[in-house]
Amino acid sequence: xxxxxxxxxxxxxxxxxxxxxxxxxxxxxxxxxxxxxxxxxxxxxxxxxxxxxxxxxxxxxxxxxxxxxxxxxxxxxxxxxxxxxxxxxxxxxxxxxxxxxxxxxxxxxxxxxxxxxxxxxxxxxxxxxxxxxxxxxxxxxxxxxxxxxxxxxxxxxxxxxxxxxxxxxxxxxxxxxxxxxxxxxxxxxxxxxxxxxxxxxxxxxxxxxxxxxxxxxxxxxxxxxxxxxxxxxxxxxxxxxxxxxxxxxxxxxxxxxxxxxxxxxxxxxxxxxxxxxxxxxxxxxxxxxxxxxxxxxxxxxxxxxxxxxxxxxxxxxxxxxxxxxxxxxxxxxxxxxxxxxxxxxxxxx
Numbered sequence: 001x002x003x004x005x006x007x008x009x010x011x012x013x014x015x016x017x018x019x020x021x022x023x024x025x026x027x028x029x030x031x032x033x034x035x036x037x038x039x040x041x042x043x044x045x046x047x048x049x050x051x052x053x054x055x056x057x058x059x060x061x062x063x064x065x066x067x068x069x070x071x072x073x074x075x076x077x078x079x080x081x082x083x084x085x086x087x088x089x090x091x092x093x094x095x096x097x098x099x100x101x102x103x104x105x106x107x108x109x110x111x112x113x114x115x116x117x118x119x120x121x122x123x124x125x126x127x128x129x130x131x132x133x134x135x136x137x138x139x140x141x142x143x144x145x146x147x148x149x150x151x152x153x154x155x156x157x158x159x160x161x162x163x164x165x166x167x168x169x170x171x172x173x174x175x176x177x178x179x180x181x182x183x184x185x186x187x188x189x190x191x192x193x194x195x196x197x198x199x200x201x202x203x204x205x206x207x208x209x210x211x212x213x214x215x216x217x218x219x220x221x222x223x224x225x226x227x228x229x230x231x232x233x234x235x236x237x238x239x240x241x242x243x244x245x246x247x248x249x250x251x252x253x254x255x256x257x258x259x260x261x262x263x264x265x266x267x268x269x270x271x272x273x274x275x276x277x278x279x280x281x282x283x284x285x286x287x288x289x290x291x292x293x294x295x296x297x298x299x300x301x302x303x304x305x306x307x308x309x310x311x312x313x314x315x316x317x318x319x320x321x322x323x324x325x326x327x328x329x330x331x332x333x334x335x336x337x338x339x340x341x342x343x344x345x346x347x348x349x
Contacts (some may be wrong), residue, residue: 004184011165012269016266016270016274019262022262023259023262023287026258027255027259027282028282028286030254030288031106031109032106033243034047035102035122037243038101038102042236042243043233044098044102044249045095046227046239049223049224049228051246052219052256054252054256055252057252058233058253060125062213065240072210079204080214082200082201083218086194086345088198091222093190093194094187095226096183096184100112100178100179100180100183100187103177104174104180106286106290107283107290108180109284110282112156112181112184112188112304113282115150115153116192117316118145120317122146123193136325138319138320139323140319141315141316141322141324142320143317145314148308148309148315150309151219151308151312152307152309152310152312155304155305156305156306156309158181158301159301161185161299161301161302162299182213195205196262198263199268202264202267202268216257218258243325254325270335283310
């Protein structure tokens with residue numbers, strides 16, 4: 001019995017926790033490599049297309065190895081239309097993110113990603129996936145945390161500040177920094193919508209590899225049209241050995257394919273709010289990678305805004321944890337009050 005409980009805890013709590021942290025590390029690594037490639041003149045449209053191509057090949061191989069446990073629904077099923085919408089959201093989000101990083105830095109991207117829990121919570125409320133009870137301390141904490149998170153993001157975008165530990169002239173902000181911050185904010189807003197829609201899709205067809213494969217196939221086809229139209233210089237499409245090739249392979253294999261599968265699995269198991277809660281971890285990772293590989297300096301505005309954002313983030317976490325604890329206690333009390341009904345339900349299931 002103890003082994004069963006321990007294994008259940010390990011599979012349902014420890015494994016998702018470790019997987020989400022690993023995904024954040026690979027995502028920041030992809031952003032850092034992409035920024036390094038763009039500094040050498042690599043087109044972000046070319047990067048987006050080739051990343052989806054690599055991801056599709058990887059996922060197609062995985063689908064042949066692991067197969068499917070469920071049959072595909074009929075072509076008239078709303079599943080395929082939802083995957084198409086998911087593709088539009090994902091592709092638009094990715095292009096906005098790449099352009100935002102090109103204007104700013106991976107560190108700013110990681111800082112703005114703290115808005116994901118707040119955006120996801122608001123959207124989950126809108127789509128009735130989260131309940132609002134204003135008298136509940138858990139709901140109040142999530143609302144306050146959302147407001148604080150948005151305030152921190154505004155500080156990061158509108159106030160760049162001096163470089164820390166570097167004697168440079170003071171600058172409150174730069175136009176490209178603001179544009180990059182706004183593009184990244186839109187990216188993570190669309191990413192939150194992506195989380196919500198992906199959760200709905202997994203309720204219909206809980207096959208992570210197959211769903212992400214179809215998503216990447218659609219994204220490859222659509223991005224081919226969009227990116228070829230946007231980047232008409234054919235010489236830009238030639239991949240040469242170097243950081244550009246490494247960025248494409250790394251992003252396609254670890255971020256776009258395996259990262260999307262793990263995210264989808266996490267959405268199916270834990271829900272959209274849980275998956276979004278790990279975004280703030282990327283700040284420390286991004287600061288370290290950007291300083292080591294890109295030589296980026298850390299700005300005061302990013303530090304102040306990230307502290308505010310993190311406070312809002314952990315307030316949302318506290319509210320979510322308190323809500324889950326209250327729900328668990330309530331379910332336990334119901335099972336104690338109606339033990340016979342619980343046994344009948346288990347027998348029927």
